[in-house]
Amino acid sequence: MMNLELLATLSVTQSAILAAILVGLSCGLLGCYVVVRRVALVGDTLSHAVFPGVVAGFMWSEERNIYLIFLCAMLAGLLGVMMVRAVQATTRLKSDAALGVVLASFFGIGILWNSTNQQSGVKDFLFGDLAIISALDLQLMGWMTALVIFVVLLLMRPLQVISFDEGFAVGLGYPVKVLNFIFFALLTFTVVVALQAVGVVLVSAMLITPAATAYLLTDRMHRMMVYSAALGIFACVVGALLSSMVSAMPPGPVIALTATAGFSVVYFMAPRHGVVSKWMRSRQQTKKVSRENILKAIYKELETDGFQAHNVSIETLAVIRKVTMEDALQQAKSLVQAGQARWERDKAAIYLTPSGWRVAAMIVRNHRLWELYLTDLMNYESDHVHDDAEKIEHILGEDAVRRLERDLDFPEFDPHGMPIPSLKDFENSRLG
């Protein structure tokens, strides 16, 4: 892969794809640390701060000397980071303002300097162009990416600790300053590698979007790095292919937008943190709560005659739930579908299944137990407690119930004098 002659035999498209893979890999990996350390703005500032270095590289070399350009770009980037630190240390400005000042000034210098003596190659770094990547460029990108990957894997554990808890890392005796310097040096490397593919303005998108997407997918750092690198490579390759097929289409925006598309899919669809799955869960919760409320109403209705009757007619359900017959039928149907009730007499009535009874008794118990807790232990007035219990009854877990029962000395009646169903008694008498 590092063989220059071999690289020279690649077609333009092949070179572009190889470069895209390198950029996606290094940005995806390092981006994870950028996101979890909350230094996304640093990535943005760095990509602008290296720009005067790129211009200097072009100005000071006879022909386009990629080594000099990379070197100058890196020095400019590190200088930028150090200036941010200096501004922060000597003024009361926080990092965001310091970053903003440095970003604007460095980028301004680069643009102005370039305008004094237009260098045609500079534009390729400003906006990114994968089509003009030479074998030499590729070789250099390959080495730098390899270095970034090597150091990240080698220092994975220390980097994780300083990212999570810098104070603790100092306590461990880690050379925190050195590690931070290495981190920002790697970040600068990565930015410089990515410049030719996506351009100054969109490098930060490559650093942040794949990693942010991966962050929505997993709670583990190493998985996050795998997902992020995969999405980074995917986005870059799509960008490289599209821009090679459609002439005059710059790869940078395509890469950034592909990554964003990946982010959108995950934003909506991710199993735990995604918006759609959250919405579905909340919808299921709402349905569960509404079923529990119906069951509770049925329980209370049957309780009035000491559980003589076994079923509840739809008419009665409509009355106690204060809804129309049609809605009452719907409510009964939802219980039947959940296996908590069965139809009787040609859908004119329902009776509860054992699981329905269990949930009904549980909710009534939770409600009355909570009311008692509020009145007896929290000194609420007994007419203030019903509304609160209406909410808490659905979320009170078994653990909390056990504790409440113990703290209240296994009570039998709620503040309004109604019996609190105990699950055991209930199952024995009713279902046993």
Add this chain to the structure above:
Amino acid sequence: MSTPALETHDLTVTYHKRPVLYGVDLAIPEGNLVGIIGPNGAGKSTFIKAVMGVVPGSSGWVKVFGKPLKDMRHRVGYVPQRESVDWDFPVTVMDVALMGTYGELGLFRRVGKRERMIASESLDKVGMLPYANRQIGNLSGGQQQRVFLARALAQDSDLYFMDEPFVGVDAATERAIIELLQEMRAQGKTVIVVHHDLQSAQQYFDMLMLLNMRLVACGKTKDIFTTELLQKTYGGKLTILSEMADKAAKSSF
């Protein structure tokens, strides 16, 4: 007399040219449970951070078991404030406990069976082993504090600094923590704890450091938990000192 676990001499810390801690001299003998007590802004956390080297001291020195801290890191454990980290960070309870073993591992050696054993045992001691594979953000405040303690236990140090371990924890956790600290003291360890509640301080600690920018007193709880010294710590006598500190900060040179 044996070497003290912690000795500081003229320890002074300034933040942005404003002195927050003036010339603290003290010596803490081994095997004590020590509370650092003082009003808000008295420099309690700063004292710990300065001793640990997290914030630079502007003058004075710190010795741990008779030697400079950098030679004694492996014998010192640190529990930062719970709010100082991002609990959404993608690590599990086990990962955090494992960090306690990293000091001994150095920068490059991999985590092995031995480290996992130590981390599991530490989590077990604080009752967090069942949560080992949870992401740390899904824990209650008390559970988070227990994870931090497990990480400190995994360090297996002789001297511990803990920054407000009782803040935002439930009563059960507070009891569990104090029992654990007492057990550590029984094993001869020295634990220095930033604490904010005067009432429990008297019960919990056998030594106290009364701090308000200056060290007001440091000694056995029964000797220095007096109205006079507490008034000196919490009273208004220090306003001139604080005003001068502000002035020093403004007259930048």
